[in-house]
Amino acid sequence: MADKPMPTGFGTFCWSQLNASDAAACEPFYLSLFGWSADHKDLGGLPMTLFKRGADEMGTLMQIPPMASGTPRSHWMGYVWVQDLDATFARAKELGAAPFVPPTTVPEAGRFAVIGDPGGAVLGLFEEAPRPGPSRPMPTGHGAFCWYELTTREVAASIAFYTQLFGWTTREWPMDFGIYTLFLRGEEAVAGLMPMAGPEWEGIPNHWMPYVGVNDVDERFAAVPGLGGTGCVPPTDIPEVGRFAVIADPTGGVISLMRGLD
Template sequence: MANSPTSFFWYELMTKDIDAASDFYAAVVGWRPQDFAGSAGMPRYVVMNAGERGVGGIMKIPAEAGPGMHPAWVGYIHARDTDAATDAVKKAGGKVWRAPDDIPGVGRFSVVADPQGAVFNLLQPNGPDMPPIPAGTPGSIGWHELYTSDWRKAFDFYSSQFGWTKDREVDMGEMGIYQLFAAGGEAIGGMMNKPPQVPNSAWQFYFNVPGIDAAAKSVADKGGKVLMGPMEVPGGQWVVQCQDLQGAHFALVAPKR
């Protein structure tokens, strides 16, 4: 097990049209897009800011991903040593999609998947860590949700690799158990066995917005789709699950309708 828990700290959308995606999420989530001044020759990368703090980025689907890759969000889990963490994922039954490599001026990353196939990235950033964003801050990431083929085995994997611990279980009846998990504090997400309509194991990320109804309207107004909700969840918050105008799945969470 990790010496101390680590978790997601950066989120990235790979898409077909960077400008269209930037405009969409600026309207829906309230992010402020800003082009990243990377090294010469690097592909264009747009940082999405919540206030003055970057929380994620948008880039074009890389050519090496192949024609079958659809627009999608992926999360980066903090690594103290990307090479060692990547090797540990492989030894635990995961898959390495891209071996560790350097992003000039940013850090060392890899692309991996858990044993059930859910993809995530590992990143050992250059420089000091940024302080955490206060919970509930508009534009920050409010929840992490894993749909998987076997949540118990998935939890064992993430617990062994990153030090995650079980929080409470929620019995969802025919949908089974929804297992909340924590990474050194309060619960930051949940995992469950995926329903039949979800073809592959995958992570879904919930972005904080002030009000769910207004945000859901913005999704539709900007060409996206609301796939589920608004729905009230335990604790009194409201959520919707959505698809953006290019087909990437995401979700929104708010303290009120």
């Protein structure tokens, strides 16, 4: 598959985390599906699983704490790297974001916050702790996150929000279903926006969708049921881009598989 890395730097996606209703059920699913390994850590008294591919750190898995109203369904959340978390969080609120988690310190890693955009899609913000040496590029290839996509009914409001919050610009990309919007940082595409229109989206909330690169979309999609997951969208070609599919893990966490054109 094409090994073009995701852009890095402020205003780009830098991390993905699965918040799980049952972390113990999710872990073996993803290890088998992507060939990841698990490194179990303690985060200030909270257990955390670091997904790894060799020495590369791919993402994290956290158990959702019990809630009186019931435990939410598992969900993947992407984080955008920001230079000043406090200023970005305050600006997000000014632009109409819901402040779900205020700026919070993660020992030895940095600080994070969680917001809901004007359409309700949840997004993490991350400010990295100072570290020596240059930052490493994002991992590429099988098992690496390769794209992030906002799927929303609030197209105009979302474009206004993200362009003002992160300084992104946009480019329209005509497709069979209508207009797909690319979010750009300079000349680099950092994310996309898929409009939710039609009965097939009924009951699905606005959300950010992460994509993981795989060597063979069809083969990995076929493996999902045997691992306890569910196929949501079968392997489908995207002209000039590649092939993708959408799956759900055993607890309902949804993620996309992707193989780009070589």
